[in-house]
Amino acid sequence: MCVRRSLVGLTFCTCYLASYLTNKYVLSVLKFTYPTLFQGWQTLIGGLLLHVSWKLGWVEINGSSRSHVLAWLPASVLFVGIIYAGSRALSRLAIPVFLTLHNVAEVIICGYQKCFRKEVNDHAKCYALFLLAAAGCLPFNDSQFDPDGYFWALIHLLCVGAYKILQKFQKPSALRGACEAAWVTVSPLLCPSGDLFSVLDFPFLYFYRFHGSCCASGFLGFFLMFSTVKLKSLLAPGQCAAWIFFAKIITAGLSILLFDAVLTSATVGW
Known part of the structure; x- marks a missing residue:
């Protein structure tokens, strides 16, 4: 069992690392500035893989009533917002900066627990304050400060925080299949026709690097989820948090070596 948990943890870290690096490559290096189309492509691959997984018996998909679909809708919309705003932010910010801002979603959850659940202890308060201080001071020490990048990162973390609150505190039946509903129904509707025509001018549209990276992004996104x-089904919450922390550290560290990023000592400190 211990070996199995370690393998699941390492698999998660590998998918996390590869997914972020691939998305960053497409959005920043290839400069594919059409996140709605990028999301639509990931939707298509995710939907196909979900169907294949269902056929192989890896996941269970049950028929749903209209009331269940309506219950999924808020989480589905938030899930779409997470991907869209995250793509916008990641295209403009270095991965370590993006992950630091992404962590502030935990502050939103902590605030919700404090205000409505009265479940926050002193350790959680200190943890939330450290995360908030790091993200709050980071823009003033970022030599590559990008207002648009920080704006979309703010939208992203708000969506992440709200999504996790729904995921944690609502009934499981209300959230079952929220990601699938977003993948299969909501996100394709966000692809505007203007992007569909303007993407024809994208310089790498017919290059194998672009096609391969987009396919890899879709596959990696599905396997990461x-x-x-x-990971969450086999490990305790504390162990899951440790693996997620480790995945973020190696992703942030390797991204500095692979992508152009100017990080001052103050930026690294925060």
Whole structure:
């Protein structure tokens, strides 16, 4: 069992690292500035993989009533917002900066618990304050400060925080299939026709690097979600948090070596 948990943890870290690096490559290096189309492509691959997984018996998909679909809708919209705003922010910010801002979603959850659940202890308060201080001071020490990048990162973390609150505190039946509903129904509707025509001018549209990276991004996104579910089902919350922390550290560290990023000592400190 210990070996199995370690393998699941390592698989999660590998998918996390590869997913972020691939998305960053497409959005920043290839400069594919059409996140709605990028999200639509990931939707298509995710939907196909979900169907294949269902056929193989890896996941269970049950028929749903209209009331269940309506219950999924808020989480589905938030999930779409997470991907869209995250793509916008990641295209403009270095991965370590993006992950630091992404962590502030935990502050939102902590605030919700404090105000409505009265479940926050002193350790959680200190943890939330450290995360908030790091993200709050980071823009003033970022030599590559990008207002648009920080704006979309703010939208992203708000969506992440709200999504996790729904995921944690609502009934499981109300959230079952929220990601699938977003993948299969909501996100394709966000692809505007203007992007569909303007993307024809994208310089790498017919290059194998672009096609391969987009396909890899879709596959990695699906397997990252699949490994996340496995990680949370096999490990205690503290152990899951440790693996997620480790995945973020190695992703942030390797991204500095692979992508152009100017990080001052103050930026690294925060």
